[in-house]
Amino acid sequence: MSERTMDKETIDKLIDKAIEIFSTKGYAATKLTDITNSLSISRGPVYYYFKDKHGLYSAAFDRFEEGLRQIHQEVFSTDKSFINQVEDMIFQFVKHISVFGDNFFFMVDEIPELEEIRRRYHTMNQELYDDKYRMVEKAQKEGLLKTSMEPKKIVDYIYLVYFAILEGVNSRILSDYSDEEIKDWIRIQFDGLNNRIRVD
Template sequence: MGVYERQQKEKKILEAAIHLFSEKGFHATKVDEVAKKARISKGLVYFYYKSKEDLYMAITKKGVDELKEIFNKAFGKPKEKTGLEVMTDLAESYLSFARDKKVFHDAILHFLGLLDQYQVDKEKLNPLILNSQYFTKLVQSHHDLAKLGIKAISTGIKDGSIRPDLHAESTFYTLWSMMIGYCRISGSVSLEPGEIKINTESWKNGFIKLFFEILKGSSTPSVSQPVQGKLF
């Protein structure tokens, strides 16, 4: 089998798996269904991917690669954008990616959770994941996304578009965690009880305002209110 034919088979399997995982979820999808959707034999699926977990790691790797490409495009041509403009595009692109490529975003977040266990006690990880070549590649390259974000913030600090008192590394990880949290709970905001004064639009506007106040600083200095009375 030639290289091109092999690549086409792998592509068909991935496309089928992405469709089914999006529709039914990872756990409810069977390899038999992936094979049927791809119109190939189950044995051939296992020829290219050692397990369903290996296939999911391949999808995760594809998602990370797509998001990395999106981050790289946000930079544009050298010296074309300020660091703040790059961060604006990164944030907008990330939120769009999380909405439009949900199966990839969910896979990436699942992988980040696996990394926690990998560092604490990797022997407790599912061996089908540990033995996946795609998991190994992800462990080796997962910092690439953060490096691009850190680069954008560092550029902004140097060109003056981002406040100079920030630490680029901790700031990016803080903002990234904010974006992940926003994506996770934004769907529940519209379901909050009436006494909670929030809706999807006000939550989005408030999130964006706070996001950029972290980078630029607030034009209105905050004043701490005096504490009245005793705590106990």
């Protein structure tokens, strides 16, 4: 096994464990030893690869952001209808975000040393929202979606469904449902919107 492979394995293990611990305890309550002890390693690799707890949290956030942006890009590059793309996006977003749990971002807005993460988080959310807004506008101009609803209302509806499904997963209401059943819940939520904006 090469040194580079070992490095990548160590880095991935540390980030995986950091996500698990941060998602349970939150950033402020997590100590480096919570992460290293659970992996039965010293703090040396954290200092070497990430410098400190903040660096490890930043690496975990990088994985969070990269995952969402990749999902967004891949889903909206398919040839499915807009609503079907949105349904896929919500399902995949929820699966990705649920790994990070409720507490990963707990108090992130109030912790001064996480200011850069806070800014990146809100910038990313705004950019993803704006992307969907532009997609709706473009689809309406091209006659692919009806103009009976303003783009903002359509995108806001998408986010309402997204947050409802995410809360259902995080609160464990949907924990007994299979992936296919959760996808059905998402489809049901979009039936009304689809009927209003679909071009027959």
